[in-house]
Amino acid sequence: MPYYSDELIEEVRSRNDIVDVISGYVRLQKKGSTYFGLCPFHNEKTGSFSVSPAKQMYYCFGCGAGGNVFTFLMEYENFTFPEAMQALADRAGIDLPKQELSGEAKRESDKRSRLLEINKEAGKYYYTLLRNERGAQALSYFRKRELSDATMQKFGLGYSDKYSDDLYRYLKSKGYEDEILKDSGLVGFDEKRGGHDKFWNRAMFPIMDIHNKVIGFGGRVMGDGEPKYLNSQETKIFDKSRNLYALNFARQSKRPYMLLCEGYMDVIALHQAGFDNAVASLGTSFTSGHASLLKRYTKEVYLTFDSDGAGIKAALRAIPILKEVGLSAKVINMKPYKDPDEFIKALGAEAYQERIDQAENSFMFEIRILQQDYDMKDPEGKTAFQHETAKKLAQFPEEMERNNYIEAVAEHYRMGYENLRKLVNQYGAQGGLAREPVKLKSATREVKKKEDGMKQSQKLLLTWLIEDTGLFDIVKQYITPEDFTEEIYKKAAEILYAQFAEGALNPGKIVSMFQNEEEQREIAALFNARIHEIDGKQEREKALKETILRVKENSYNYRAAHIAVTDIAGTQKLIDDKRQLEALRKLHISIN
Incomplete structure (x- = not known):
């Protein structure tokens, strides 16, 4: 890890007070000689995340996360050690020497830097192509989607040429070798074709990390080719589960919640309409890694998925994942339109804001979708629905929250409150009502196997x-x-x-x-x-x-x-x- 001398590492560390640094990410409150807050690395309601000015260390008594100021940036920002070192050196006004990287470390650091350079070069090339005659079809596509020049510039939109080795030849002319190009995920090689582009004849969407560095691309085919949308493969710099599209912009939003979309165009349309807090997963299903990433920047997520069956299924999958990390979720109803892009084009930003204000509680959304599977006019169907609802209500760990939801469901679906409550308690007695996780007194418990x-x-x-x-x-x-x-x-x-x-x-x-x-x-x-x-x-x-x-x-x-x-x-x-x-x-x- 240490690519620099111990003395330089210590100078950078000592010049960055850990309380000052972490306060930029976590709200801390002083108790005695130590500061406490809610842990950014796991879900908790009572702050067990401590920061000690005397020790210049942080430690969570709940999940065991701990370390110094370098460790925090590496965990929170997904930095490598050299990146954390550079960020803290910049913060303290310290110039780092460039020649102290050791053999293997230098090769790894150089490789990562070169991959970022290649992606940046590709992004600039795609951007240029879109704005000359070769990119006319893609530019026309973006114009039909009613994107302004300013929006296209903000998101760095581009075009990959119809010739399948166009980018390959361009990058070779810039001096990049086949080996590093293969690792970039932008170029493939085979005996028949030699070097060839992974993206060709596509409208291009650069994917940036939270530090605005291009780490990958998404591309929509121009014409009838398959697949319609194609995303970069995972590389040394591109991890789909640890990044979200447009999070580099959304994390700076003043809005207290995030809008979670399904597609790049939905995100772009929302940003253009003034909703600068919209993000999307990168061509994959929403994961716990994405949820943990969102939790760093917000406490509430509004799902704005497609209103069709696939969108509803995606929302039902995402809700428990968001809840698991401690985020509250609501669901935006865009009917009769399919997605945010269509909705805003038809009714405008003001109407979309009204839909946000009317967003449905995620649990009530789950119950509403569940009810569609039962014939409520048939006594047997209605009874079965009530039993399934009671099972879901029994999963709430807190009694007060559980009773509030029992009351809301009973009122909405015209069930007797007492009867529903008894049914919920019955299921709770069978499986044990979900309990509040016990707050850990020490990170050594439950996080690790019992030590000898x-x-x-x-x-x-x-x-x-x-x-x-x-x-x-x-x-x-x-x-x-x-x-x-x-x-x-x-x-x-x-x-x-x-x-x-x-x-x-x-x-x-x-x-x-x-x-x-x-x-x-x-x-x-x-x-x-x-x-x-x-x-x-x-x-x-x-x-x-x-x-x-x-x-x-x-x-x-x-x-x-x-x-x-x-x-x-x-x-x-x-x-x-x-x-x-x-x-x-x-x-x-x-x-x-």
């Missing part, structure tokens, strides 16, 4: 050293970093012991010294674990001694099991350690 006792002991000892720095002079007499058999804890101990020797514990810096995201979480957990309070000096001394003994004994047993028969020096050290271990059992450890 020895790993817990090593973790506990490190957390003690971090929380009570006065214990270091006692612990170092008996425990060295070599006594930690878990590799990540051994490395953490080495860094901690070195920092203690220098007289400067620096949690935020320690996180930067671990490359793997899971390792960073683990280290963040060390610095934020809530140690069970032990009453009384004697009890604390006893607990500390037992922990030291467990770690030391495990270290001895581990080395004894792995020592070579010919290792005379190692065997002698084991004998010495055995004596020390026995002496430690009889020793009283005193905490001042």
